[in-house]
Amino acid sequence: MESIDDIIKGCLKNRRKAQKQLYDLFSAKMYGICMRYAKNHHDAQDILQDGFINVFANLQNYKNKGSFEGWIRRIMINAAIQKYREKISNLGVNTLDNELDYNEQTVEYDKLELNELIEIIQSLPSQYRIVFNMFAIEGYSHKEISETLKISDNTSRTNYSRARNILRNKLKSEKKVSKLSNVVLK
Amino acid sequence: MNKKENFENIIKKKLEGYQPQPPADLWDRLEYRLENNKNLGWKQYVRYAAAFLLLIASAWGGYEFIYKNAVHEEVAYEAEHFAKPESLDPITLSESIRPEIHKKPARQVPEKTAPIYEDDPDLLIAEEDIEGIEKEDFYIKEKQQNDTITEPADEPLQQIDFIEPTYADYQKIEVGEVSIHRDEPSIDDMLASVELVGDGVFDDHAEYTSPWTLYVNASPQYAFRINSSNPKDLVGAKTILEQNENHLITYNLGLNFKYSLNERIEMESGLSYVRMGQSIRNIRVYNDRQRRPLFGDGSLDFGHPQSVITSMGEISFNDPTLYFDDVHSDRVKMRRGYDDPDNFELREKGDRLNQHLGFIEIPVVLRYNLYDRQTKIQLKGGVGFNYLVTNSVVLKQDGIRNSIGKTALVRNWNVSVSGGVAFLVPVSNNINFHLEPTANMFVTSMTQGKEYNVFPFGLSLSTGISMPL
Structure with a gap:
């Protein structure tokens, strides 16, 4: 197994084998991130592809400062945000209030309850979902989120609050509480 | 407050371990995009710039060569004769x-x-x-x-x-x-x-003829394709595909320049648009009467999960209101996770898909004068460099043609060879009418698919006119 530095060097030389190794190394972890940001697993696959394309195209900009995984993770999140913007642009309307609550039957995973949690996150309106992910999971501040998504600081806070309430209600109504935590929603 | 923090922390902790395996074919799709990605780094821009400069230089060089060569020959002619x-x-x-x-x-x-x-x-x-x-x-x-x-x-x-x-x-x-x-x-x-x-009017150019000729041609083409299966084709895909694909009559358009190297031999090059295609049979197409999207989240831009395997590559679709079904074999691929199309109440929309590919060809052809009287007969043969410029899949129903997708895995650059006979009949002092039965064939496999190679070939009856420059 080659070291990550060797793999990066191979990718910089545009060697397909190295690119495949990099993909094998990070695809599962990054796909998990993409699934959280996407509306469904098809969008997640598109985001993962776009993300890796950007990784390979911008690898020369990685300066060995900070973790490489963190760098790839940021690229994947940016790809997800870009995908969200494209959707908004294509539909011509803000999908915040009129998105369909679409839950498709996806691939069966071993960890069903985790899969169900992902489905509930995916059922959030796009902007809520992205704000929730960026704030609750990635740890961005509302100021950073507002700058990235070009929304106001207050909108970011409101979106997060609503996303959180929706998640809680859905988890309650679908009786997933006990599976997640008996403590959280009492 | 503590509960709220716990809520985020628990979800975060839960999700941190979430590492699902992406679909097995995702790397193949990513690799395909990598091979065809046009924005991969500065090298690509350098290539574009180099290609652009080469084009400009070629155009300038060609102009200089043609112009100066014509002047030189005229001067030489006068020097010799006058x-x-x-x-x-x-x-x-x-x-x-x-x-x-x-x-x-x-x-x-x-x-x-x-x-x-x-x-x-x-x-x-x-x-x-x-x-x-x-x-x-x-x-x-x-x-x-x-x-x-x-x-x-x-x-x-x-x-x-x-x-x-x-x-x-x-x-x-x-x-x-x-x-x-x-x-x-x-x-x-x-x-x-x-x-x-003569009568005092001197026509110094009466005996001077330029070695350059402009040749404009158009021709119907009947395109075939040869499928060369390889050992990986264990399921007999070649046979299935050949049984369900028909050739189409297409066309070529060309604007070429010919240069007389001597009395016998001419060299020809220029630009041509070469269109080829085939018809796919036994793929039934259905849609909802209200044309509602059948897949995804109900949006028209969702994309389409199905694809159809053909000998020229895999067709991907862009209209989520259509559903495809193969009534002969298993050429339709449906990705996992989509709604079961059996639940749809659909109407049949059509059953014939036409694949079209268009190439810009740069031909380099040599012509040999077999018979050179008032009517000329020439043998011609050459090589062509073909760049893919159009790619569409058309569904025809009730006389209306709709473009519904395109063929994936088609090589952008292909090399072809051609040969034939040319009959040149004068229609005026300087204009010749051409009739040229020609055969051409790709010598590089047109598809990037790994299961089999495809070498299209076609017969065309080129017609056109030529005039000296």
Whole structure:
């Protein structure tokens, strides 16, 4: 197994084998991130592809400062945000209030309850979902989120609050509480 | 507050371990995009810039070559045909007095002039000097026939102002029988040869023909394709595909330039648009009566999960209101996770898909003149470099053609060879009509698919006109 530095060097030389190794190394972890940001697993696959394309195209900009995984993770999140913007642009309307609550039957995973949690996150309106992910999971501040998504600081806070309430209600109504935590929603 | 923090923390902790495996074919799709990605780094832009500069340089070089070559040949032709004659050969003399090269020579007064014939007052002494030829003195005796000219006497001749004769002057002169000293050609011969030039209108380019010819052609083409299966084709895909695919009549359009290397051989190149395609049978297409999207989240931009395998590549679709079903075999691929199409209540929309691919071809063709009379017969053969420019899949129903997708895994660059016979029939002084039965074939596999290779070939009947530049 080659070291990550060797793999990066191979990718910089545009060697397909190295690119495949990099993909094998990070695809599962990054796909998990993409699934959280996407509306469904098809969008997640598109985001993962776009993300890796950007990784390979911008690898020369990685300066060995900070973790490489963190760098790839940021690229994947940016790809997800870009995908969200494209959707908004294509539909011509803000999908915040009129998105369909679409839950498709996806691939069966071993960890069903985790899969169900992902489905509930995916059922959030796009902007809520992205704000929730960026704030609750990635740890961005509302100021950073507002700058990235070009929304106001207050909108970011409101979106997060609503996303959180929706998640809680859905988890309650679908009786997933006990599976997640008996403590959280009492 | 604590509960809220716990909520985020628990979800975060739960999700941190979430690492699902992406679909197995995702890397293949990513690799395909990597191979075709147009924005991968600065090198791509350098290639674009280099290609652009090469195009500009080629266009400029071609212009310079054509223009300068034409001028050079014209000059060479004139130099060869209109140069000053070594002698006073009547033919060359007649040509040497063409106006544009008839430069008035420096006037020279002979030190010793010929004497006037004392006993003949009508004798006219003329000094002739044409086109830088060594000064020649002609003694012309008008109205006195059968006279002879003797060597000049020692007495000085009467000097007459010399006015350079014009072509019209030559025509006006009534000439009797003249003899010229030093056994030079007679003036009759010279004047007769002047008359050969014509009626005073000089057409210097009458005999000059440019080696360049413009050739514009259009042709119907019947395109076949050869599938060359490889050992990986364990399921007999080749047979299934061949049973369900029909050739289409398409067309070629070309704008080419021909250059005559010599009397027998011409070289031809330019740009052509080559369209080829095939019809896919036994794929039924359905849709909802209200044309509602059948897949995804209900949006029209969701994309389409199905694809159809053909010998020319895999068709992907862009219209989520359509559903495809293979009634013959398993050529339709449906990705996992989509709604079961059996639940749809659909109407049949059509059952024939036409695949079209368009290439810009840069041909390099040699033509050999087999028969060169009024009608020409040529053998031609060459190589073509084809770049994919259009790619569409069309569904035709009720006379309406809708583009519903495109073929994936088609190589952008392909090389083809061609050969045929050309019949050139003149339709006017400079224009020839061409009729050229031609066969062409790709020598590189058109598809990037790994299961089998595809080498399309076609028969075309090219028609066109050519004219010299």
